[in-house]
Amino acid sequence: MGYNGVGRRAEAAKGCHVPAKAATKTRETAKRPRDRKETILRVATEHFLRDGYHRTSMVDIAARIGITSTALYRHFRNKEELLTRSVLDGIDEMLAGLEHATTLEHIIGHLAGSALDGRGLPALWQREMRYLSRDTRRMIMNHLVKTAERTRSAITAERPDLPAADGELIAWCLLSLFESVSHHEVSLPRDQYEALLRSLAYRVAYTDLPRGSAFDDREIAIEPVIPTPSQTDGASRRDQLLAAAAHLFSRHGYASVGIDDIGAMVGITGPSVYYHFRSKSDLLAEIIDRTADATETYTARALAEARDPADALELLLRYYLSFAFTHRDLVWVAVTELTHLPADVVANHRTRQRVGIMRWTHAVLAARPELDESAARIVAQAVVMIVNDIVRLPWLLRRHHIRDELFTVGMAAQAPAARAAIEV
Known part of the structure; x- marks a missing residue:
């Protein structure tokens, strides 16, 4: 009667004394799941998305998994490594799939699937990438540029008369469209969701960009919410500080900016800032409050001025672009x-954001009754995110007609089929 090697080792171990420390270590090893690293990354990503990188600790992550922080450090050296792996692993998976995507159809299909598989990843790198090392940031940006370039090549292969520079803009708009699903939690059955994303992507990919103004002669007046840093002459000290804080928070992130930095930008000491604001958090809260107030005002104005449902979509987009x-x-x-503010303030602002996007959603529904509410909201979120992303890419802002081009792309995505570039 024979038995395998495992059985022989077990039999040989009978009656042998195993030191208590070694036995404990053996039990811990036996209990450790094989996918522990993947679980840690998933939980860390969820925490970073919900609470922000700086408000998440290794202790929080370990407690959620049910292990000690000491056990967590056996897998990852620190929180920065966790964030780096969360972002890079997701991007690497997306790029690996693109290696086999040779046509625009394949690329759009792959990006639609990746957007849903890695939902949350784009929001994570947009919000937290600045806190990573310079080398890691450069690596992430190189990955994104490579994805955009592969997408541009596929677009211009399908549209050989399209200038390469126009293909580049459309490629970045496509990436923003797919990234938009990480900024909301609207759900659809998987096959319907992918089909909707593909349809939106084809509309954008085949947009004919304008060579001049795409607007009619109606005036879109935008009142200043906070002066820009170059336009603070004559502004109150409070507005000067808000302008400085908004500029610095946007460039470096809230957590990396100190009160002294904000004061120095307007020529006062850090402690003098407290004559105008109780804290740095109050500065951020007022910036976001004023932004929400303005977008609510312009949304209401667009809907009040619209001549019909399709015109409402045009005016919503025009006002938002101008803002x-x-x-x-x-x-x-x-x-x-936003996540740097207290939880009750965050909840209030997210409610305001949802109300605002639902007004846009209902405008999409009125113009496109073939959609249901979930699909209409996905469309509205995509259009807003395309604008949000592109206004932050300086090499695209140098285009002479970039505002008109974004208007045309946005309308191609959201308008009724008769007014869109193409429906596939």
């Missing part, structure tokens, strides 16, 4: 820095 191009810092602070 975003005038206040790029405010837009990006609202997207990336």
